[in-house]
Structure formats: C-alpha cells, structure tokens
Amino acid sequence: MTKIYFFLVTLFLSFCGVSQSLLSISPANANSGQTLSVTISGTHTHFIQTSGTTVNFSFAQTSGTVVNSVTVVNDSILSANLTVPVNVPSGSYDVTTTNPTDGTLSLVSSFYVNGITPPSLVAVNPGNGSAGQTLNVTITGTRTHFSQAVTNQVSFSFSQTSGTAIINSVTVANDSSLQANITIPSNIVSGYYNANVQNSIDGFVSLNNGFYVIGIPQPSIALVNPSVAQTGQTLNVTITGSNTHFVQGGSTAVDFTFMQTSGTVVASFVNSINTVSDSLIIANITVPTNAVVGNYKVRVYDVTDGFLFDDFYVFDNYCYSHFSTGYNSGNNQFTLTIDSATVASAIGYHWDFGDGSSSNVQTPSHLFTQDTTYNVCLTIKTSIADSCIYCHVIGKDSSGIVLKQTTSGFSLNVVLNNSTVTGITESGKSGGNLSLVAIPNPATREITISLSSVVELKNALISVYNTSGALIIEEPVLQHHTTLDISNFSDGLYFIKVSTIEGNENLKFLKQ
Numbered sequence: 001m002t003k004i005y006f007f008l009v010t011l012f013l014s015f016c017g018v019s020q021s022l023l024s025i026s027p028a029n030a031n032s033g034q035t036l037s038v039t040i041s042g043t044h045t046h047f048i049q050t051s052g053t054t055v056n057f058s059f060a061q062t063s064g065t066v067v068n069s070v071t072v073v074n075d076s077i078l079s080a081n082l083t084v085p086v087n088v089p090s091g092s093y094d095v096t097t098t099n100p101t102d103g104t105l106s107l108v109s110s111f112y113v114n115g116i117t118p119p120s121l122v123a124v125n126p127g128n129g130s131a132g133q134t135l136n137v138t139i140t141g142t143r144t145h146f147s148q149a150v151t152n153q154v155s156f157s158f159s160q161t162s163g164t165a166i167i168n169s170v171t172v173a174n175d176s177s178l179q180a181n182i183t184i185p186s187n188i189v190s191g192y193y194n195a196n197v198q199n200s201i202d203g204f205v206s207l208n209n210g211f212y213v214i215g216i217p218q219p220s221i222a223l224v225n226p227s228v229a230q231t232g233q234t235l236n237v238t239i240t241g242s243n244t245h246f247v248q249g250g251s252t253a254v255d256f257t258f259m260q261t262s263g264t265v266v267a268s269f270v271n272s273i274n275t276v277s278d279s280l281i282i283a284n285i286t287v288p289t290n291a292v293v294g295n296y297k298v299r300v301y302d303v304t305d306g307f308l309f310d311d312f313y314v315f316d317n318y319c320y321s322h323f324s325t326g327y328n329s330g331n332n333q334f335t336l337t338i339d340s341a342t343v344a345s346a347i348g349y350h351w352d353f354g355d356g357s358s359s360n361v362q363t364p365s366h367l368f369t370q371d372t373t374y375n376v377c378l379t380i381k382t383s384i385a386d387s388c389i390y391c392h393v394i395g396k397d398s399s400g401i402v403l404k405q406t407t408s409g410f411s412l413n414v415v416l417n418n419s420t421v422t423g424i425t426e427s428g429k430s431g432g433n434l435s436l437v438a439i440p441n442p443a444t445r446e447i448t449i450s451l452s453s454v455v456e457l458k459n460a461l462i463s464v465y466n467t468s469g470a471l472i473i474e475e476p477v478l479q480h481h482t483t484l485d486i487s488n489f490s491d492g493l494y495f496i497k498v499s500t501i502e503g504n505e506n507l508k509f510l511k512q
Contacts, residue, residue, distance in 0.1 A: 020044045020102045025095050025110050032115035033086040035068070040078050040097065042105065047072045050099040055080040057111060058094040089118040119143040121207035124195045131215035132186035134168070138179050139197060141205065146172045149199035154180040156211060157194035188215040209456060217243040221310035222279075224298050227508070228313040228341040230320070232289040234271070235344070237298070237312075239281040245304040247278045252302040254283045256312060258291035287314055295438065295507070311507050313341070320345055321380045321390040322512075323414070324492025326466065333411045334394050336376065338363070339493050339510075340417045348381035353412070363414040371395070371408050392491075417493060438496060442510035445487045449496060451480045460500040466492070486511055 023041045030036055040055065047053050055067050055078070071079045078097070092109035123140040139154065146152050152172060156165045166183035173179065178197070192209035222242040229235055239254065246252045254273050269286035276282060281300065291314050300308045322339045351359045353366050354374035368374060373395035381387045394412070437450045449462060460477035464484070473484060477498065486494075489511045497506050 020046075020105055022095070022097065022105045022107045025107055028110060029112040029114065030084050032084050032088050032113055035081070035083040037079050037081045038111075040080060040095065040107075042076045042097070042102075045076050045097075045105070046099065046101040047078045047097075048075050050101040053078060053097055053099040053102075055082075056096045056098070057082065058096075059085065059088045059113065084113055084115070086116075088113050088115045090115040117143055119145070119202040119205050121195060121197060121205050121210065124207060124210045127210065128212040128214065129182075129184050131184055131188045131213060134181070134183040136179055136181050137195075137211070138177060139195060139207075141176045141197065141202075144197070144205065145175050145199065145201040146178045146197070147175045149201050151199060152178055153198045154178070154182075155196045155198075156182070157196070158185065158188050158191075158213060184213060184215075188213050189218045190215045191218065219244045219305040219308060221298065221300060221308050224310045224312060226340055226344045227311060228339075228344055229285075229287045230341075230345055231287055231291050231314060233345075234284070234286040237283050237285055239283060239298065239300060239310075241279040241281075241300070241305075241308070244300075244308070245278050246275050246281055246300075246302060248304055250302060250304075252281065252300065254281060255299045255301075256285055256287075256296060257299070258288055258296055258314060295509075313508070313510070321378050321388045322492065323378055323390065323392065324466065324490055325392055325394055326470065327394075331411075333413055336392075336394075336412060336414045337417050337492065338378070338414065342378075342380060343416060345382050346380035347383050350379040350381075351414070352377040352379070363416060365414070366412045367409060368395070368412065369409045371410070376412070438507055438509045442512045443486060444512060445485070446483050447486055447509055448481055448483045449498065450482075451477070451498065451500075456500060458500075460498065463497045463499070465495045465497070 021043055022045075023043055025041075026039050027036070028038075053070060053072060055070050057066055059066070066082045066085060068081045068083060071081075073079060090113060092112050094109060095107045095111050096104055098104045119141060120143065121139060121141050123138075125138045125140070126135070129135050129137075152170055154167050154170050158165060165185060168181040168183060170181075171179045190213060193211050193213060194206050194208050195210040196204060196206045198204045220242050221239060221244075223238075223240040225238045225240070226235065229237075252273070252275050254270055256270065269288070271284040271286060273284075274282040294314060296312045296314060298310045298312045320339070320341045322342050323336045324339070326335045326337070327333070328335065346362075349360060349362045351361070351364055351366075353359075353368070354376050355368060355370075357366060359366070373393050375391050375393050377389055377391040379387055379389040395410075439448050439450065451457075457477050457480070462473070462475060462477050462482060462484075463471060464473040465471055472489070472494070477500070491512050492510070494509055494511060495506060496509060
C-alpha cells in the first residue's frame with residue numbers, strides 16, 4: 001500500500017511539472033585519502049519515506065568503494081560519510097543518490113578532489129618507424145605502475161585504419177619503463193599515431209601523436225570539379241584522387257549531404273557513379289532545391305582508402321555573376337578572375353568595360369587609354385533564361401589612389417578561377433585530423449577558422465591566398481578557433497591553408 005501511495009505521489013508530481021533533483025553537496029571538496037561527512041540536499045525527493053537510499057561518487061568506479069554510511073535526516077537532506085581513495089586523480093566527480101521512488105538523481109561534476117596527478121606516457125624511443133618494419137621501442141611513463149601491474153597491453157592507433165600492429169613481446173623494466181617489440185603493418189599511411197599502454201592500475205594511458213610512421217602516401221581527394229553548384233541543379237562532378245584506389249577498392253561510394261532549410265540533413269541525389277580509374281570518378285548529382293546555402297563535404301568511400309573528404313559549395317540563386325580583381329604594377333595590368341560559381345551557371349557572357357567598349361567573349365582582354373576609373377560590369381545568362389549582373393570599379397591601386405603612369409592607360413585581362421593556385425593546392429590536404437571549418441561562408445567582415453581540439457598547434461601557421469596565388473595573410477595559429485578580419489578584402493573567392501606538424505589542410509571561402 002505504501003509503495004502504491006508513493007507511486008501515485010510521484011506520478012502526480014510529474015503531471016504537475018514537478019520533478020525530483022539534487023540541489024547541493026556540502027562540503028563540495030576533499031583531499032585524496034580523507035574521511036569526512038557530506039550533506040546532500042534535494043528537492044521533491046523522498047529520502048526518509050523510501051527505504052534503501054544509496055549514495056555514490058563517480059571516482060568509486062575506478063578507485064574502490066568509498067561510502068561508509070548514509071544517514072537520512074528528512075525527505076530532502078541526508079548525510080554520507082565517505083573515505084576518498086588515496087589514489088584518486090585530481091578532478092571534479094559526480095554525486096548520485098538512488099532509491100525506488102526517486103530513481104537515480106545526479107549532481108554532475110559537483111565534488112572536487114585534490115588528489116594525485118594521473119599517470120601518463122611521456123616518450124616513445126625511437127619515435128618513428130617504417131611500414132612493414134619490426135623493431136623494439138621503449139615506452140616511458142610518469143606516475144605509472146608497469147612493474148606492479150600483472151599485465152601491460154601495448155597498442156598503437158594505426159591498428160584502427162591499417163590492420164592490427166603485431167605486438168611480438170612486452171618486457172617491463174620498471175614502473176616507468178617498458179620495451180615492446182612491434183611489427184608495423186605494411187600498408188600503413190605516413191603520419192603520426194598514438195602509443196597506448198593499458199593495465200589494471202593505471203587504466204588506459206596514451207601519448208597522442210607519439211609515434212611517426214614512414215609509410216605509403218596518404219590517399220586524398222585532389223580536386224572536385226566543379227566544386228560549386230546551385231540549388232536544384234543537376235550536373236556531373238569529376239572527383240580526382242591522389243594515391244587512391246577507387247577501382248581496386250571495389251564498390252566505391254560517393255555521397256554529398258546537404259542541409260535542408262528545416263535543419264534536416266538529406267542525402268543528395270547521386271544519380272550515377274562512373275568509376276573511371278583508381279584516381280578518377282564522375283558522379284552525376286542533383287542538388288536538392290531546398291538545400292541551405294553553404295559549404296559542404298564530398299565524401300568518397302572504399303574499403304582500401306576509407307573515407308575521403310573535400311569541399312563543395314552550394315548557392316541558392318542559379319544566376320550568380322561575380323569576379324575578383326587584382327592589379328600588377330609591373331606590367332600595368334588588372335586581372336579579373338571569374339568565380340567558378342559564375343562559370344558553372346553561365347551559358348553567355350557580356351562585358352561592359354565602362355569606356356563605351358564591350359565584349360561577349362568569356363575571357364576577353366582590353367586596353368584602357370586613360371588613367372581614370374572605370375565601372376566594369378559582367379552580365380551572364382543561364383540555361384533557364386535568367387540573367388544577372390555584377391560591377392566593380394577598377395583604375396585604383398590597393399590604397400584607393402587613381403593610377404598614374406608615365407604613359408597613359410592600362411590593360412585588363414580576364415581569366416577563369418583555377419582551383420590550383422601558386423602557393424596552395426588542393427592536393428596539399430593532409431586527410432588527417434585537422435577537420436578544418438570556416439564559419440560563416442560566405443563571409444562579409446570576419447571569418448572564424450576552427451580546427452579539431454586534438455590538433456597539435458606547435459609551429460602551426462594559417463595562410464590566406466587570393467585566386468592569383470598572392471599571399472594575403474600569414475600568422476601563427478595560437479588557438480583552435482582563429483577569427484580573421486576580412487573587411488578590407490575585395491569580394492571574391494579566397495583559399496585558406498593551415499599547416500601543422502600533422503600535415504596541411506585547405507578550404508575555400510567567399511567574401512561578399
């Protein structure tokens with residue numbers, strides 16, 4: 001009868017929007033090895049009405065039982081006497097209470113322990129090897145217990161992607177040093193990998209990027225062409241790989257995932273995939289009409305190369321006319337670079353040079369006879385009979401001063417955007433752990449470049465290039481989120497390159 005009563009009370013409170021929870025613990029900290037009593041307070045709880053309320057601290061999962069006794073004061077207050085294990089690492093831990101009426105309630109990271117510094121690995125020597133090589137490596141730890149543990153399991157993270165590394169033997173020298181004889185898989189790609197040791201005392205300890213393998217070249221996507229499309233557009237996309245095995249890998253899959261305006265991720269309509277060779281795929285795709293404008297990833301998968309990624313940009317307007325400008329004082333010439341998005345949608349071009357002259361050629365050249373400013377406009381026509389125009393004033397240098405030459409006039413040359421640019425290439429991508437993201441894209445005043453939190457920032461550099469290959473910005477990467485001021489950039493396409501000890505990764509962004 002009592003159980004039914006409490007069930008009905010709990011059910012009534014839930015219907016009223018009232019729920020049980022823990023509010024506080026006092027004191028909220030202790031030292032390792034200390035015995036003390038703590039008071040835990042709850043709201044809408046049933047500590048005294050329900051028998052069998054237990055208390056648990058999350059460090060008990062790794063360091064033994066710690067709660068000596070539990071004394072219930074009333075429905076919302078109880079006292080727990082505990083002994084903090086001597087070997088618990090410093091940090092914040094969860095406190096939970098459990099009984100049949102309230103269930104399990106938690107205060108997350110609410111109790112801090114001034115404990116020991118956890119064990120870690122500090123070195124692997126030698127720190128490198130070659131694919132297929134068998135060698136002895138010495139792994140050194142600090143605050144570890146190699147000799148006290150019954151067994152020590154050694155592993156390397158490359159076993160996840162390149163076959164299991166063979167650990168032929170493990171010989172323990174002392175608590176902080178052991179030697180492992182290993183055989184590196186023959187098909188491993190070049191790169192940095194984690195070294196790991198696991199035992200019953202230290203748990204799982206790892207040295208991130210502690211071992212470098214000289215292996216086979218990293219497969220990657222070198223080029224996606226075109227790398228832009230409009231919502232609703234159907235087109236052929238050529239994917240060029242570097243060190244890839246599209247045919248050998250068998251059943252190579254291609255995927256473009258786009259975000260709908262509702263926030264739901266939908267698979268693009270990949271109508272057909274033609275695997276031409278180990279390094280070439282042609283995919284016919286249809287971009288959803290409701291895809292959100294932005295930068296997306298092309299994903300290619302086969303059993304040999306695994307997952308490979310590259311960038312693909314979606315515009316919401318089928319008609320997009322745009323070009324960027326640059327001036328070279330050496331040859332007194334302006335270069336106008338047509339964005340790849342414009343080329344993808346245009347079937348006809350009309351240039352108005354602002355001096356009474358015009359051209360219907362895609363990439364014309366023109367000579368201006370006077371030193372003054374000209375409003376150059378590009379109008380494009382699309383296959384669905386749309387037209388749009390973009391204009392930009394030329395005739396000024398980078399400081400905004402009208403050009404003055406010893407001989408009057410200057411020339412203009414129009415070129416197409418080339419995804420391979422001096423100073424930065426798509427094939428320079430590492431395919432590793434960088435996970436480079438630029439937000440927002442397109443951007444107007446600022447753009448934030450984000451790297452995965454596991455990336456080592458030592459000696460890391462971020463570089464920004466225009467479509468002519470000129471270096472615009474180069475600065476060290478000091479944190480995993482870097483915000484760049486691009487308010488003074490001319491409108492157009494730019495390339496970002498981030499270089500770290502783990503490799504390079506590139507992406508594009510649009511300034512508008």
